[in-house]
Amino acid sequence: xxxxIRFAYPYLLTLLIAVLIWLLLALxxxxxxxxxSHASIMARIGGGRSGFWARLPLWMRAAAxxxxxxxxxxPQLYNISREIPSSGVDIVLCLDTSxxxxxxxxxxxxxHVDRLTAVKKVVTEFIRKREHDRLGLVVFGKDxxxxxxxxxxxxxxxTLVNDMQIGMAGDRTAIGSALAVGAKRLKELKAETKIxxxxxxxxxxxxxISPEAAAEAAHALGIKIYAIGVGGFGPAxxxxxxxxxxxxxxxxxxxxxDTLRQVADIGGGRYFRASDSKSL
Numbered sequence: 001x002x003x004x005i006r007f008a009y010p011y012l013l014t015l016l017i018a019v020l021i022w023l024l025l026a027l028x029x030x031x032x033x034x035x036x037s038h039a040s041i042m043a044r045i046g047g048g049r050s051g052f053w054a055r056l057p058l059w060m061r062a063a064a065x066x067x068x069x070x071x072x073x074x075p076q077l078y079n080i081s082r083e084i085p086s087s088g089v090d091i092v093l094c095l096d097t098s099x100x101x102x103x104x105x106x107x108x109x110x111x112h113v114d115r116l117t118a119v120k121k122v123v124t125e126f127i128r129k130r131e132h133d134r135l136g137l138v139v140f141g142k143d144x145x146x147x148x149x150x151x152x153x154x155x156x157x158x159t160l161v162n163d164m165q166i167g168m169a170g171d172r173t174a175i176g177s178a179l180a181v182g183a184k185r186l187k188e189l190k191a192e193t194k195i196x197x198x199x200x201x202x203x204x205x206x207x208x209i210s211p212e213a214a215a216e217a218a219h220a221l222g223i224k225i226y227a228i229g230v231g232g233f234g235p236a237x238x239x240x241x242x243x244x245x246x247x248x249x250x251x252x253x254x255x256x257x258d259t260l261r262q263v264a265d266i267g268g269g270r271y272f273r274a275s276d277s278k279s280l
Contacts, residue, residue, distance in 0.1 A: 008074035015069045023062040088192035089133045092182040096200035098141040099171035100253050103236035122280050127157050140178035142170025142206050174207035179214035194223045201230040203256035215266040225267025227260040232275045
């Protein structure tokens, strides 16, 4: 919604041109003069007013006429709104920001990057393409919380995705909590299709609700779940600090694909394995 100003009789604003012409002609008109041999003495007697003060009444009359024209044209404040078409699809993205997302087994533009950087790039492209869908963001690690409720404001979503950092919700992985928070966001909204997309690279190792129980609750609410397991095969490279400086070591990351498949099956969706940026 946006407040705007319009005029009931905009054609009357053309009278402002007449006021301007009158003012210009009046300013060009030479004032009445008195020829006298002692003109300087006469000026002192007259008070020696400057040209500005002498013409001030003229400016004031012109301003008064302009305001009269504006008043007669009847300015009005009104409200306009723009309808945004929606496809009726609500999507909540549950994004893992736990410590394991530091693994450097992805490439973006030919450069090795951590998993979260790759996810952020793909999610950014996804948001831009879903022009008429409402999208929401849930981030999770040890905790799960709503980063953005469902919105059509793509600019806000892109900013929030860009600001995401590894460990912002803790270093553990509460998949069940993430699904529960995402389902809660979709629960009371009326939409033709409700979708929850879970993106994680780990195993549920924290939280009081299991991924399966959370998926059952979401399915009962008519929410479809898609799960994406992020990460390559085998030990993943990590940067670590050692007494000899920063080193890259390879560590095994426990991606629980069985649970993710089960969650997707319960939610009536599908499970995908994204081992590189292209597949993601």
